[in-house]
Amino acid sequence: MTAPDQRGLSCRQLTKSFGARPVLKSVDLSLRPGSVLGLVGENGAGKSTLNMIIAGVIKPSEGHMILDGVPYAPASPSDAQHRGVALIHQEIRLLSGLTVAENIFLGRLPVRNGRLDRKRMEREAQETLDVLGVHVDARRTVSGLSMAVQQGIEIAKAIIRKPKYIIFDEPTASLGQAEAELVLTQIRELKAQGTGIIYVSHRLDEIRHIADSVMCLRDGELVANWETGPVATQDIINAMVGRDFTFEHHAPPPSGERVALKVNGLSRAGAFQGISFEVAKGEILGFAGLIGSGRTEVARVIAGADRLDSGEIRVDDMPLKYDSPRGAIDAGIFMVPEDRKGQGLHLNRTAGENIALPWEKKLRRFGMIMRAGIDKLAGIQKQRFDIRGDLTQPAGRMSGGNQQKVLIAKWLVENPKILIIDEPTRGVDVGAKMAIYEIIRKLAADGIAVIVISSELEEVLGLSHRVLVMSEGRQRGILSRAEATPANIMSLAVGA
Amino acid sequence: MTSQPYGVDNVAAKQTPSVELPTSNASRSLAILGRLPGPLIGLIAIVIVLSFSSPYFLTVQNLMNIFSQVSDIGIMAIGAALVIFTGGIDLSVGAALSVSLMTGAWLNHDHGVPFAIGVIAGLLVGAFVGFINGVLSNYARIQPFVATLATMSACSGIALFLTNGHPITGFPAWYGALTETRVFGVFPLDAIICIALFFVAAFWLQFRPSGRAVYAVGGNEEVARLSGINVQHVRVGVYVIAGFLAALAGIISGSRLDAAIPTAGQASLLNVIAVVVIGGASLAGGSGTMLNTFIGLLIIGVLNNGMALLDVSPNLQPVVIGITIVLAVLTDRRARF
Numbered sequence: 001m002t003a004p005d006q007r008g009l010s011c012r013q014l015t016k017s018f019g020a021r022p023v024l025k026s027v028d029l030s031l032r033p034g035s036v037l038g039l040v041g042e043n044g045a046g047k048s049t050l051n052m053i054i055a056g057v058i059k060p061s062e063g064h065m066i067l068d069g070v071p072y073a074p075a076s077p078s079d080a081q082h083r084g085v086a087l088i089h090q091e092i093r094l095l096s097g098l099t100v101a102e103n104i105f106l107g108r109l110p111v112r113n114g115r116l117d118r119k120r121m122e123r124e125a126q127e128t129l130d131v132l133g134v135h136v137d138a139r140r141t142v143s144g145l146s147m148a149v150q151q152g153i154e155i156a157k158a159i160i161r162k163p164k165y166i167i168f169d170e171p172t173a174s175l176g177q178a179e180a181e182l183v184l185t186q187i188r189e190l191k192a193q194g195t196g197i198i199y200v201s202h203r204l205d206e207i208r209h210i211a212d213s214v215m216c217l218r219d220g221e222l223v224a225n226w227e228t229g230p231v232a233t234q235d236i237i238n239a240m241v242g243r244d245f246t247f248e249h250h251a252p253p254p255s256g257e258r259v260a261l262k263v264n265g266l267s268r269a270g271a272f273q274g275i276s277f278e279v280a281k282g283e284i285l286g287f288a289g290l291i292g293s294g295r296t297e298v299a300r301v302i303a304g305a306d307r308l309d310s311g312e313i314r315v316d317d318m319p320l321k322y323d324s325p326r327g328a329i330d331a332g333i334f335m336v337p338e339d340r341k342g343q344g345l346h347l348n349r350t351a352g353e354n355i356a357l358p359w360e361k362k363l364r365r366f367g368m369i370m371r372a373g374i375d376k377l378a379g380i381q382k383q384r385f386d387i388r389g390d391l392t393q394p395a396g397r398m399s400g401g402n403q404q405k406v407l408i409a410k411w412l413v414e415n416p417k418i419l420i421i422d423e424p425t426r427g428v429d430v431g432a433k434m435a436i437y438e439i440i441r442k443l444a445a446d447g448i449a450v451i452v453i454s455s456e457l458e459e460v461l462g463l464s465h466r467v468l469v470m471s472e473g474r475q476r477g478i479l480s481r482a483e484a485t486p487a488n489i490m491s492l493a494v495g496a
Numbered sequence: 497m498t499s500q501p502y503g504v505d506n507v508a509a510k511q512t513p514s515v516e517l518p519t520s521n522a523s524r525s526l527a528i529l530g531r532l533p534g535p536l537i538g539l540i541a542i543v544i545v546l547s548f549s550s551p552y553f554l555t556v557q558n559l560m561n562i563f564s565q566v567s568d569i570g571i572m573a574i575g576a577a578l579v580i581f582t583g584g585i586d587l588s589v590g591a592a593l594s595v596s597l598m599t600g601a602w603l604n605h606d607h608g609v610p611f612a613i614g615v616i617a618g619l620l621v622g623a624f625v626g627f628i629n630g631v632l633s634n635y636a637r638i639q640p641f642v643a644t645l646a647t648m649s650a651c652s653g654i655a656l657f658l659t660n661g662h663p664i665t666g667f668p669a670w671y672g673a674l675t676e677t678r679v680f681g682v683f684p685l686d687a688i689i690c691i692a693l694f695f696v697a698a699f700w701l702q703f704r705p706s707g708r709a710v711y712a713v714g715g716n717e718e719v720a721r722l723s724g725i726n727v728q729h730v731r732v733g734v735y736v737i738a739g740f741l742a743a744l745a746g747i748i749s750g751s752r753l754d755a756a757i758p759t760a761g762q763a764s765l766l767n768v769i770a771v772v773v774i775g776g777a778s779l780a781g782g783s784g785t786m787l788n789t790f791i792g793l794l795i796i797g798v799l800n801n802g803m804a805l806l807d808v809s810p811n812l813q814p815v816v817i818g819i820t821i822v823l824a825v826l827t828d829r830r831a832r833f
Contacts, residue, residue: 305722326724335722343722346715348782357712358723360705368703410723 006069008032009054009085009165009196014063016049024049025220026063031165031196036187038211039200042240042429046220047200051167054198055087056080068164084164090173092150094157096143101125103142104157128156132186146292148179155186165196172203173427176291176455178494184210202429203456204233216240240430247462249437250481251444254282254465259317260449261333261418263302266311271297272473275311279418279449284440286464286484287453289493294473295453296338299420302451303335304328315417329358332417336408338426338453340400344407347396351387352378354395355410381409386435401432408439415448422453437463457486469493534827535775535791538820542795546802553805556682563687564675566797568593568745568752569764570690570790573771574697575626575738577789580772581701582734583714583781584640588629589742589768591651593761596622597746598655601664601756611668619743625651626739630732648765655758664756674751686748691790693741698786710734714781770817771796774824795820 009031016024024046031037041047052058054065056074065072067083074080077087094103101122102109110117110124125138134152136145142153151171158166168187172180180203187210191197201207207214214231216224216239224239259278267273272294279285287295300306302313304325313320320331328335337343345354356363356374363373378391387405389398395406404425411419424440425433440463444450454460460467467484469476469492476492547554572589579586600618603609609617625647632643677685700707712720713730721727742761750756775792777784799820803813 303722324724324726325722326726329724337722342716343718346712346719346782349711349715357720357725360708364705369705369708370703 009065009067009072011050011054011065012063014050014053014060014065016046016053016058017061023220024053024060027217027220027222029054029215031198033164033196034191034194035212036191036197036199036210038207038214039198039217040202040204040207040214040236040240041217042431045217045240045429047217048169049220050217051087051169051198051200054080054165055085055167057087081161081163084162085167086158086161086163086165087167088154088158088169088171090170092147092154094142094150094153097141099139099141100129100136100145100153101138103153104128104138104160106157108161124160125156128160129153132156132159132189133182134186146179148175148182148291151175151179151183152186155183159190159195163195165198166190167198167200169200170202170427172201172206176289177457177490178290180206202427204236207231207236208233237430246434247437247458249434249441249462251282251284251441251463251465254280254444260315261302261451262314262317264312264314266298266301266308266313268297268301268306268309271301271306272470275470275475277468277475277478279451281449282444282447283466284444284450284452284464286460286467287451287470288457288460288467288489289470289476291455293470293493295470296422297473298470299335299422299451299453302328302418303333303420305335305337333420334411334416334418335420336411336422336424338422340403340407340427345395345403345410348394350378350393351389351391351395351398351406354406355381355391355413358410359413377413381406381413385409385412385439399429399432400427401429401435404428404432404436408436412439412443415443415446418449418451419443420451420453423455424452425454425456425459457489460484460489461486533776533785533788533791535788535795535824538774538824538827539791539795539798542798542802546798546805550802550805553802558801558805560678560682560684560687562794562797562801563690564684565801566793567675567684567686567690568749569767569771569796570793571693571745571748572738572742572764572768573789573793574693574786575734575741576768577772577775577777577784577786578697578701578710578734579640579738580777580779581710581714581781581784582731583717583779584633584731584734585644585769585779586626586629586735586738587641587644587765588625588648588651589738590761590763590765591648591655592622592625592739592742593746593749593764594655594758595625595651596743597750597756597760598658598664598758600747601667601750602658605664605666606659611671615747618746619740622743622746623736623740625742626735626737627732629739630735633735634728634731652759652762659758661758663758665754667750667754671751672754675748686752689748694786694790701786706730706733711782714783716782766814767796767817770821773821776824792824795824 011029013026013028014024015022015026027050039047053060056077056079072083074083104125105121110120122138129136129138132152132155134149134156136149142150171183175183184206187197187199199211208230213228214226214236215222216236218240258281260281262278264276266275275298289295297306301308304322304327307323315331315333322328322331341347352374355378360369363369363377365373382391385405385408387402387409389402395403398406421440424436428436440450440452452460452463461484465481467479467489469479469489471493479488552558572593576586576589596618599621600614603617604611604614629644629647632638633640675686679685679688701710709720709725709730712725713727717727746760749760771792772789774795775784775789777789796817799816800813803816
């Protein structure tokens, strides 16, 4: 038996290079059972590489690992799982047509007398879900479950194999604050049972609440390591970016009284009802609320992406009717959608082609779209929005932060009257975040009416002049900047 | 690449720039070879092998024959490729060919309509079949495979029903000239039409907003829609083009045989899909080019011609086509990763 002091995962001088480029430089890590190690860093800092090495997805160029006193060099993810190390991916990848229990047991379905032991499978799945506090019937299909519940199922799927160490890679990236809290509760439960956990997140308040120790990577190097106790968020941020960070990017108060967008009694069956508000030129209106509260759905209707059932939309005091995104675009309402991969960008086309897509008709010369025209437009937008990287490369090869800048640049070739921007900094590192806030602030200062939707409360508070709070498809109130404290917003958002 | 999609974006971003710059002449020419489209390398290899195997293969006469033999398949493949680029599939192109050809001939033969009018009516029938495909798959939301399977069945039935299965012969002399004319005494007219259409399609896809929208829709429909593209117009449009071009191919095949046969298009469907797939287009949509589709067409044409020259049993020829499809897809995948 191993001595108690040998238990734990320890990595020594892990180094990884792709070609000649080092992405991880001699990083040490130690993780004790029953503790949570917070791992932070900007996108591209090397967090994913470190995790993939530990989980057996890739092999280190140099360095070694010791697991519970025994050398550990996993040949594959399944090898790592046999040794008790599991990785929970950021993206949810459940098969929506199968039941919850089938998903949890996928690849290791229990068999009795040559047949699937459905009873045992469903019982054990239900037990695991109950322990985690995920309220869902193991016998129903995954299709239609909320993101939070699906994330809970992913966790159940990992712990059914009883791993001793689990890596969580941004498990809350696509969740709202209340849903994220559920995941954190599940992690605390695992920790209490003696599991060692590596927790990766861009949300630093989560790290502060849950981590026993924190390590910070920058450019593949370990730049800070706090061994004990809660760490001040500002310290972590400064370590990540190597400079000071702030959410505060207040635009000047809107000058005139001219209303750019006014909506009255908007309703869409099954999504929201009775939404009425107005946004002035130069004003930033924040939308707050939990995921599923109807924020995004309201935005999609105003942007023409979904059909409106009843209500009125007025732009510059003119009533408008449209039933396609094209109609909204022609009316001067542009939307930067929340989901870069699914709605925002063609990842296999070049960044320049992505930027040009909505403007192709205007780019024509003698009826033709020339490569030179696209390149010229891309060059202008690259300058304006400080996009790093080659815009003639496929957009999918860029970092998350640059992809987001490309997406914003795509919609700001011409200035809109009204810009709706949904989750402007999802999956974006701290440095790019500040740049994006600055872009939004300047747009408002230039007199554009902006609607910002975000799951990050600090972001909404840092940008908005006023905040509209939604819950369960209804508008709960519009708060001025003075009234909009986190406590006030949350109490409206949970419908209290 | 590992089979794990975990963090693919990050890893891909880190790995791709690490491609070393070519240092020697040999590796530089290898790099140029690597940049050639995969199908083109395959075509060159086949041509080299065949020119050594048969003395007749590399003669002007034979090469022109090859072009002429595949001109109808090529014209259909343009339309089928456009549909596939948007992420759809059109199984009805062969049947659309039959029904449009038979309609034109039947109007002329049984109803005394002038033949030229019959030809135009046939083209309209083809476009209409495409329109039905587009409406069924976009507005009625039937999967394209199923919708075009249904129209394929219906169209082949109508083609037979019109003349009770009998072929029609006896057309004006100018109709036969369509496939017999050799421009400058060398180039087959139908092949020139086919190549010209490939150029038009390639130009459209590259330079016109409506053509570029084909890739936008195939790559990601929602991204395209939110960018202000009318996705359903694009989708219906490509089916109409596919139907129209199938009818045009029917005119050429009727001219070549000097007969309108109700089952004329039956065998062409698999060849047409094979041309597009060998050309490297993904059935998932969003990728593929007219140049590569044309190379795919030449591969099919050269293979069929070469096998005939080498006296390969006609029954074995589809086997070779099957193997070619698999090889083409495998090498294409290697090139992409």
